Amino acid sequence: MEIRQMRYFVALAETLHFGKAAARMNMTQPPFSRQIAAIEREMKVELVVRNSRHVALTLAGQRFLDDARRVLALLDAACRDARLVSQGQIGELRLGFMMHAAHRLVPDIIRRYAQIRPNVKIVLAETTPGNIRQQLAQGELDAAITFAEPMAPEFDSISILTDQLCLIAPSGHPLALRDKIRASDLEDVDLIVAPEHIASPLYAAIMQYCQTAGFVPAIKFAPHLQHTIVRLVAAGLGVGLVPASICDDTMSEVVVRPLEFPPSFEVVLTFAQNSINPAVAALVEMFEDGGTTVADRSGA
Structure with a gap:
């Protein structure tokens, strides 16, 4: 059974009218009726009782309606979430940072990022600059706050302090x-x-x-x-x-x-140029747009 057929049945169950359900699905009634009949043949179950004046769900049809709605809701949520992940609106951001950066710099960055991406989970990795280099290279971190120093050419850095x-x-x-x-x-x-x-x-x-x-x-x-x-x-x-x-x-x-x-x-934000994680883009844009943090004054 195709997902579109499940949507056809839900439209019929909610309108209890073949003509109205077909119109909702932007179809004419004859092909719509054939689709409902095809569902019943495939399932070997009568889902609706129909005559010239009346359409009603059978008990099997009522159960199938409940289950179909759940399946379609899950599918719609999966499609929505996939789009949001691709836009960096939801998902996970693995951020590494030097331990002394936790003093003032990291809390401010996290606060600002959470304001623009409230549904992205931030996974923090507090470690040393030496470990940060290794974890970035191995793909264990999406981005990191560390000292400016030579990195592999596939990485970019933005000065933040x-x-x-x-x-x-x-x-x-x-x-x-x-x-x-x-x-x-x-x-x-x-x-x-x-x-x-x-x-x-x-x-x-x-x-x-x-x-x-x-x-x-x-x-x-x-x-x-x-x-x-x-x-x-x-x-x-x-x-x-x-x-x-x-x-x-x-x-x-x-x-x-x-x-x-x-x-x-210099203390920098370092990240892979071609990161596959869309949540990184918003973090980078925070600094490319010239935003400041409380730590921008700490070295003065």
Whole structure:
């Protein structure tokens, strides 16, 4: 049985009139009547009782009407959902992000995206920049917020934030008493920074900053997470160089100090040029249209 035949029967059951049902389906009555008869022959069931003045459903016809309506509703919903997915209106968006971006940047992006795509489920993957590169390449993420760095040619990036380094120190540390930190002030100071394989742009910025003052930094600990760096600094185990975007009034356990001539680096939205997920387009358009976020000011 074809779907159109099921629609013919529903039209007849709702009008109980062959002429009116045929008109609803944009048909003349004779071919419409033949279609109903063909359904009954195929099913080997009498669905309607008809005479010259009256059309009524049999018990089998009443049951078939209920089931046909459910089938057609499911089919219509499936067609509608397929169209909405193709338009990026529903579906799923797998968004990866660096852990320190969760501080202010990611909540604002999610809020804005949810306003324009409320029916798209956002699946968040909080990880490190090194893992983000791998997950994007393997197709495990649709897009990611990470540091700007060379990517495979099939990926594009849009700058969403210019961040810069700042110093965090435990309360009472000599550097915590200064208004601004020079690169030379960091010589022979125990530093706590993320390792190169985890956040290579951040690591490179730290190394270059110290080398401009003529020394190689003394890295005491190299944890993977920026928040772990904060906790180690708070425990008095050294000072940290971290993105300014995570430094605000909530970091009461450490002292935040600006750097003189601080290195800056870009935070970008990275995505596949030919992504098969239509939900990515709306995320990209948020930044291509020049929209700003609360984090746009964090590196200032």
